[in-house]
């Protein structure tokens with residue numbers, strides 16, 4: 033027998049062993065084999081797409097054995113499983129992620145070089161899986177990867193949307209939305225599981241049967257599972273992302289078909305499918321649609337049934353549920369899990385109601401991601417009662433039980449004709465967490481003040497994090513090679529090791545290497561912008577980047593106002609030695625959010641005028657890149673010098689982009705909001721451009737009459753910038769195109785753009801001055817990288833495991 037990695041193997045299992053131990057072996061042959069027998073092409077006729085599918089299958093083969101092994105281990109150990117329920121998983125491209133984690137990069141590159149195929153182009157051919165809107169969905173994706181890296185047995189549960197987040201383009205500066213069609217191509221990473229199918233009901237009647245009840249829904253759909261393996265660093269462990277797709281129970285009405293009514297015959301199928309058809313393109317407002325509530329119940333109910341089925345296969349005492357199962361509710365979207373689990377335990381399994389609630393509470397925990405009132409989900413009793421009649425009664429009983437346990441309780445989940453999903457989640461969870469230190473404190477003081485008084489130990493903080501595999505190792509190969517050269521590669525799954533870079537800052541070679549990596553990333557980005565977007569920018573200029581959803585609280589309009597003021601000032605004084613800047617924007621506005629779409633158009637209009645100005649253009653460029661997504665973020669973040677994190681203090685729960693930038697050596701210009709506070713504490717205040725009011729000051733400022741008018745009167749630059757917009761400098765053919773923006777800013781200005789403008793301007797000029805001293809800047813940038821180790825999602829997940837889930841790691 034042969035020996036592989038010290039193990040004797042027989043010829044039979046030799047190939048499997050080889051692949052498991054040394055995944056790079058035979059990669060080229062496997063790609064060719066997959067190309068022939070799975071894709072059905074020979075190398076002479078294969079397109080980029082064919083090569084990508086072949087490579088993906090060859091990589092996937094190398095995950096499957098580890099995936100099985102992880103599942104087996106979990107059963108053998110009787111380990112507790114974590115279930116992460118989320119409406120969104122913004123996973124982006126998967127191929128490169130898998131290749132990175134299996135450490136196949138060099139082998140894959142070599143294989144394609146030998147085959148004469150452009151490897152980078154093969155990777156870029158993959159569409160982004162955009163099953164999420166923004167931070168919340170991307171956080172879920174980082175968490176899945178960290179759970180696998182840590183070796184914590186876990187499942188992600190969500191919806192397999194046929195259409196992810198819309199594709200954005202600009203027409204005449206305006207956002208135009210087109211449907212996103214990722215599933216039109218064969219999705220290599222998923223395994224269909226027709227055997228894991230549950231019938232999910234809606235509507236109907238509740239029949240009382242003693243203390244319990246029988247719910248008889250009138251409408252039903254099937255939830256069918258699709259599994260995607262998520263492999264962790266070095267392929268040590270793989271977990272599952274299970275996404276549900278809706279199908280009709282009776283797909284086809286033959287009777288109607290035979291009568292010639294073909295449209296009606298296909299109606300049940302079409303109706304059912306709408307449930308998993310599209311992702312709601314809005315991450316902050318509750319669309320108030322019946323379909324949205326159906327989506328929430330659909331995936332939550334299917335997941336709970338699946339979880340209990342798996343539990344039953346191992347244990348016969350349901351009272352062990354909290355010891356063996358932890359279910360995390362990612363925001364309130366799966367909050368119906370509370371009453372649904374109670375229903376399953378009480379109505380279907382016959383537990384006493386109080387015990388059912390206690391078991392559910394021991395199993396469930398809830399993460400709050402926002403304090404914005406418009407984003408706190410509330411459903412009308414009418415709608416919920418119609419769709420989920422049994423759950424309405426159970427929510428009432430949950431409220432009653434909670435009030436009995438806590439006689440001083442003032443509010444309830446069901447109040448004023450509505451069901452408050454935040455209250456419900458809190459009451460049904462044993463732990464509730466915020467996503468940054470500041471946000472958690474604000475939760476205690478504001479939305480959950482009353483409940484926090486009653487349950488002072490329930491709220492805990494778990495500051496968000498990002499996976500260093502995607503957000504440094506793979507997106508920034510130059511910087512990660514430099515880091516590995518300096519401190520070895522343990523940092524990849526132990527990010528705090530980055531602190532060991534600090535002593536290297538006195539080493540000129542290291543500092544030069546750091547600057548060279550950033551510079552090369554900027555050259556790459558400028559080349560890409562020149563080719564793909566016909567935009568010429570100078571890689572010597574400061575790359576100042578704001579990428580995130582477009583929202584008034586995130587204040588892209590503050591940024592563009594500053595650009596206008598800067599443009600005016602440079603025009604007035606072109607020889608003042610300006611530090612050249614490229615302001616880069618990216619982000620989508622919810623299709624129904626008119627004001628946010630106006631901000632996009634304004635930025636595009638300003639860009640057109642400013643970029644065409646020969647006087648200012650050596651010093652200032654403004655760029656809005658269309659269709660911002662995970663892949664674009666991976667391109668932009670490594671090339672950024674300045675990270676814009678300028679939300680109105682108290683409004684951004686955490687942010688995660690802010691962490692990615694700091695990790696990749698960008699300096700932050702930001703307010704004391706969300707995780708900015710913790711970033712600044714760690715990277716050092718001298719390496720962070722702070723400006724603006726604090727969350728407390730914000731609240732007080734709003735009480736001052738005419739606060740915006742006062743701020744404008746006190747600041748000529750701001751006044752002139754607003755005047756230029758108002759007079760049509762950027763929309764000469766339609767002078768009042770931005771009247772709603774200027775009126776809002778001069779009037780209510782709820783997000784306090786005007787009040788923070790002067791201090792923002794000051795901080796920007798400080799950044800200019802700092803950038804002019806390039807050696808000092810590089811040092812600050814490198815300190816940002818060296819001190820960002822705490823922002824790994826591995827740290828965050830360990831926090832959840834210890835303080836919320838009571839779950840362990842099975843990593844060897």
Ligand code: CRA
Nearest residue numbers: 167168401402467684685686687688
């Ligand atoms: N919009 C917050 O606003 C936070 C992420 C992840 C958000 C961000 O500040 O970083 O969640 N909230 O915790 C949210 O989606 C429903 O609320 C976000 O992505």
